[in-house]
Amino acid sequence: MPSPVRHRSRSLPGALPTAAPGEVLVWTDGACQGNPGPGGWAAVICWEDGVVEEHSGGSPHTTNNIMEMTAALEGLRALPPGSRACVVTDSRYLHDGMTSWMTGWKAKQWRTASGSPVKNRELWQALEAATHTHEQVRWHWVRGHIGHPLNERADALAVAAVEAARAV
Numbered sequence: 001m002p003s004p005v006r007h008r009s010r011s012l013p014g015a016l017p018t019a020a021p022g023e024v025l026v027w028t029d030g031a032c033q034g035n036p037g038p039g040g041w042a043a044v045i046c047w048e049d050g051v052v053e054e055h056s057g058g059s060p061h062t063t064n065n066i067m068e069m070t071a072a073l074e075g076l077r078a079l080p081p082g083s084r085a086c087v088v089t090d091s092r093y094l095h096d097g098m099t100s101w102m103t104g105w106k107a108k109q110w111r112t113a114s115g116s117p118v119k120n121r122e123l124w125q126a127l128e129a130a131t132h133t134h135e136q137v138r139w140h141w142v143r144g145h146i147g148h149p150l151n152e153r154a155d156a157l158a159v160a161a162v163e164a165a166r167a168v
């Protein structure tokens with residue numbers, strides 16, 4: 001199988017992603033009450049045939065960044081191997097990590113530019129491995145809470161998962 005292709009894609013308000021032919025859109029979001037605190041994640045998968053699948057979960061003690069990363073990871077894991085996907089996130093941390101920073105981290109033995117260990121290394125490595133199970137994974141950043149129904153739905157599911165995690 002060919003190596004996954006990762007594209008950088010930044011959006012301005014109003015410049016929302018559209019699926020290319022044969023591509024699945026995966027809208028993701030994470031939420032946390034306190035940082036750390038109870039957290040939730042969500043992935044809303046939009047298939048080419050119009051079917052929408054929702055996945056979510058949470059943790060009683062986590063961080064917002066971990067939940068953002070988990071949302072993308074679980075969204076990618078929910079796709080059949082060999083899929084073409086566009087992961088849509090409102091997290092610059094997730095987007096920039098996957099499209100810019102990871103190459104440098106790996107070259108520096110998972111150290112940042114300042115020499116510190118990369119935070120959440122295991123999740124970054126799991127995300128990278130998940131992208132390699134697919135033909136292509138494209139990453140697209142959108143500004144959060146701009147009223148797009150799928151971004152708002154992912155947020156609502158993540159917030160509901162926070163409440164469920166709080167009850168654990």
